[in-house]
Amino acid sequence: MDMFDEMQGPRGQVREPFSTFDAWLGKEDPARLRAKQREAEDLFRLTGITFNVYGRSEAEERLIPFDIIPRIISAREWQRLERGIEQRVRAINAFLHDIYHRQEVLRAGRVPQEMISGNEAFLPQMIGVTPPGGVYTHITGIDLVRTGPDDFFVLEDNARTPSGVSYMLENRETMLRMFPELFSQTRVRPVSDYPRNLRRSLAASAPPACEGVPTVAVLTPGIYNSAYYEHAFLADKMGVELVEGHDLRVVDGRVAMRTTRGYQPIDVLYRRVDDDFLDPLNFNPDSALGVPGIMDVYRAGGITIANAPGTGISDDKAIYSYMPEIVEFYTGERPILQNVPTWRCNEKDSLEHVLANLSELVVKEVHGSGGYGMLIGPAASRKELREFERKLRARPGNYIAQPTLSLSTVPIFTNKGLAPRHVDLRPFVLMSPEGINVTPGGLTRVAMKKGSLVVNSSQGGGTKDTWVLED
Amino acid sequence: MRLAINHTTRYTYSAPVPYGVQQIRLYPKPTRGQTVVDWAITVEGATKQVEFDDHHRNHVILFGFDAGVTELVIRSRGVVEMADTAGIVGPHEGLTPLWLFQRATDHTRAGKGCREIVRAVEGDNDLARLHDLSARVHGAITYETGKSEVVWTAEDAVAAGHGVCQDHAHVFIACARTMGLPARYVSGYLRMDGQDEQSATHAWAEAHVEGLGWVGFDVSNAISPDTRYVRVATGLDYTEAAPVIGHRYGPAEENMAVSLRVTQQQ
Amino acid sequence: MLGKTAGGLFWMARLLERAENTARMIETGQRIALTRAGSGADDWLSVLQAAAMSQGYLDKHDEMLPEQAIDWMLRDPDNPTSVMATIALARNNARLVRTALTHEAWEAVNSFWMLLKEALARKVPTRDLPRILSLIRERNALVRGSILGTMLRNEIYDFIRIGTFIERADNTARILDVKYYVLLPSAAAVGSRLDNVQWDTILRSVSGEGGYRLAIGPDVTPMGIAQFLILDKRMPRSLNFCCAKLRDNLNYLATDYDMRLPCHQQADTLCRRFMSHDIDAIFDYGLHEYVQEVLGHLASLSTQIEIDYRFYG
Incomplete structure (x- = not known):
C-alpha cells in the first residue's frame, strides 16, 4: 500500500507546507528537542490535562501523549476543507430540523424510513421542537482522514458532545511556550479565540425567555468524568460557571443554578452530559447527573440546550452512509467532502460482501464510539475474525464496514529521530443563528504505535498541534 | 351530553420534601366529539413552572414542589361536551409520524405471551381483528384491582393473568403493534353507568386503522369508548400519558388518594 | 458564585x-x-x-x-x-x-x-x-x-480564608482540649521536668515556641501559654486571632452581598462571648468547659456557613 506522508513527499522531498519547519528542525539539536518533549509532558501533567480511562479505577488519570512535531496544512488545502465542513454542518442541521418536523427526506425516499424508525437515537420528545435560531449542533467535530494530497474523507460526524478541543488549545499553548521562534518564522492561524467564539456563539443562541445579557453555563457529569478537565477548561476560558446536575433546579419557570446568593437562571446550557442522563423526569429516571424537568423548560422556550437533545440521529454510523444524499438533498450542491465508502450490513448483498472480505475491512458498531467494539480486519487474528463473523450474522443491522484506508502519516519525534505515524483530524465547528465558524486546524490525533491505525486516546493515541498556514 | 368532572389527587409524604417536580397531563384533549366547555387546574403545595404541548399534543404542566411540603393536592374540574363517534377518533394529526406508534416501549414489548394472543386473533379485516384482539386480551387478563404494579409490562400482566385497565391497554398495544398496526395509550375519565363517584381515572387503547384513523378500544369494559369517555392524554404507553409523573428528592414515602366525580349534566 | x-x-x-x-x-x-x-x-x-x-x-x-x-x-x-x-x-x-x-x-x-x-x-x-x-x-x-x-480579593478569596481560619481555630482548640490539664494551676508542679516537656509540646504543635518568647517573655508558664494560645491578638494560631479573621472575612461577604445572615450573628457571638475576657476569667470559668464550648460554637458556625451560602442545597 502506498503511504502518503504529509511532510515527506513521495520522492523524499519535503512537502511545501513543511518547508520552513523542516529548515528549522535541521538546525535543532536532537538532545534539546528530547528535553523539550519531556518538558511538554511535565507541563501537561502539572496543568492537570489528564483524562480518566473508562473501565478503570475512577481515580486513575492518564496523560495523552503529546508529540512536538506539528501537523501543517497549507492555506489552499484548508480553504477547501473549510468549505466542505461548513456545507456538511449546514446539511446536518437542516436534516435534524426536517427529521423532527415534516420528515421530507423520508417522504422523498432519500433516506429509508426504517433508518429512522428503528433507530434508538431518534428522540420523539424533540418532535415539533425548534431550538432558537434552528440551531441543533452548536458544536460539531468532523473527523477527517487523508489518503493523498487532495484526498480527504469524512470518517465520522460528532454532533452530540464532541470532545478534544481543550487539547487543540493546550497543544498550541505548549508549542508557543516551547518554540516561540518557530511562530515568528511561520505565520500560523491562531486558534486561541475559540473559547471567546464559543461563548459568543452560545450567547447568540439564547432562548426567548432570556432577558439582557445571556447567562451561559457548562454542565459536567463531575470530576470523575473522562473529559472533566476539558469541561473545567472551557468554563474557565469562557468565564462561565461549571455546574453539575445537583447545582440546578427549575425555579420560576427557568433552569437555575444554586449560587451563594440564591438561584440564578441559566439561558444557555452547554451540556457535556448525554441525552439519556439529561433529565431523570423525562429520560433515564436513575440518572443523578441531570436536571428533572429541564426538557419541559426547554420545550417551553426557557433554556437553550447545546447541543440540542436528539442530535445523535445525525451522527449515527448508519445515517453516516447516507450523508452524501443528505448533503445534496438539503444544500442542492454536490458534497465537497467525500464519505469513506461504507457497506451497511443490514443490506443482504453488503453483508455477504463484508463477510467475504472481512480481513480487509474495518467493521464498526453503528452506535459505538471511541474505537470500542470495532474490528480492524488486517490487524485481527483468525479467532477475532471468526468471532466478528458470528456477531455480524447475529445482528447485521448493528454494523457497518469500510475499507481499510491507507491513512496519511506525519512524523513523530522519537528517541531515534523522526518516524511516520498515522493521523486523523478533528476540526471543531461552531454554529449559531449568526452563522458558522470553523476553527482553523483542529485536533490531530496520532497513533503512537508504528503501523497502528487506531488514533483514539482511550486506545493509546496521542495528539499533535495542528497548523493552518496563513495565505 | 355534558359531563361535569371533579378530580382531586392528594399526595401525602412521610417527611417534608426538600424539592421535586410533578409533570401533569390533566387537560382534556380537543378531540372529535369532545369539546372542553370549561376547565381549571389548581395545585396546592407546588408552584407552576412551565406549560407546553408535547409531541402527542398533550397539554403538559410542570410544577415544582414548594420547599418542605408534606402534602400536595392537584385539583382539576370542569365541564366537557361529548358527542358519540362510535369510538372513532379520526385521522392521525400532528408531526409525530404514525410509524412511531409501532415502536415497542419497555412497557409494551411483546414477548411469548403477547405473541401467543396475537396468533389466535381472527377476523376479515383490521377492524374485526382488533375487536377480536380486545376480546381475547379481556379474556386472558382478569380485571382485578390492588394486585398489580404500576411498573408492570405487558408481558408481566399476561404472565400474571390479571391486571387493571393500564395492563389491559399495554397488552392490547403490544399485540396490535405486533400485528403491524400503530397503537397508543389513552388516559382519561370514564363515567360508570349510574354512579357519580369513580374509584380512579381510566385508561384504554387506540389503534390506527387504514380508512378510519384512530379507533378506541376499552379492553377492561370490552367496548369501544362512547360519550362517557373523556380523552385526556395519549402516548406510546403509560409513562407518556400518565396524569401525573414526578421526581422527588429526599427519603419521604409517598401516599396517594384520589377522589373523582363524573356527573352527567343533561 | x-x-x-x-x-x-x-x-x-x-x-x-x-x-x-x-x-x-x-x-x-x-x-x-x-x-x-x-x-x-x-x-x-x-x-x-x-x-x-x-x-x-x-x-x-x-x-x-x-x-x-x-x-x-x-x-x-x-x-x-x-x-x-x-x-x-x-x-x-x-x-x-x-x-x-x-x-x-x-x-x-x-x-x-x-x-x-x-x-x-x-x-x-x-x-x-x-x-x-x-x-x-x-x-x-x-x-x-x-x-x-x-x-483577587473577592468572595472566592473570602471563602478560602474562612475555611482556613475555622480549621485553624478548631485545631488550636483541640490541642488545648487534649492538653488542658497540664495547664491547670492544680497540676502545676512548678519547675518539674515533666511539665516543661508538656508545655513545650503544646507550643511546638502550634509552631509557637519562638513567638511565645517574643510576645510573652522567656518564662514558660501555664497561664502564659493559655493567654498566648487563646487570647493573643498577634499569634496567627490563637483562637482570638482566628475568630477575628473569621468574623472579618464573613463581614466582607456580608458587605459584598449586602446580606447579613445567621452565620454573621454567630461569628459575632463567638468573638464577643469568648474572646473578650481576660485569661483569669477563663480559668475561673473552667478551661476545659471553655474550650469545649468554643469547639461546639466552631462546629455550629461551620454548619451555619454551609447553610447560609448554600454549599449543598
Missing part, C-alpha cells in the same frame, strides 16, 4: 490547613520522642488524640508504636484523615472549583498532590521524616503564597 464552588473553596482550604497541622503534630511527637527516655507511647496517644485520629488507630492496632503512629498519620490507606488522604481530598475540591482558582493556585495544589503521592508511595524511613514533613509545610506555604499573590 455557585454554592458548590463556595463549599469546594472552603473545604479545599480547611483540608490544606488540616494536613499542615497534622504534619506539625507529627513533628512535635517526633521531637518529644527524641528528647526523652521511654517508649513515648502516651505522648503519641495524645498526639493522635489532638489530631482526632486516635480512635481509628486503636481500632486497627493493639499497641502504640511510634513508627506505626507516624505511618497512620501520614499515609495509612485505612486512615481517611491521613495527610495523604487529606491532600488528595483537598486536590479533588480544587478540581471541583478549578474555574475559581488562578492557574498558579491550581498548579500549586496539583503539584503538591503529585509530589506527596510520590513521597508517600512507601513507608517513610525515620531518617527521611524531616524531609517529608518540611515538604508538606513548604508546599502548603507555596499554595498559600500563590493564593495570596495571584487571587
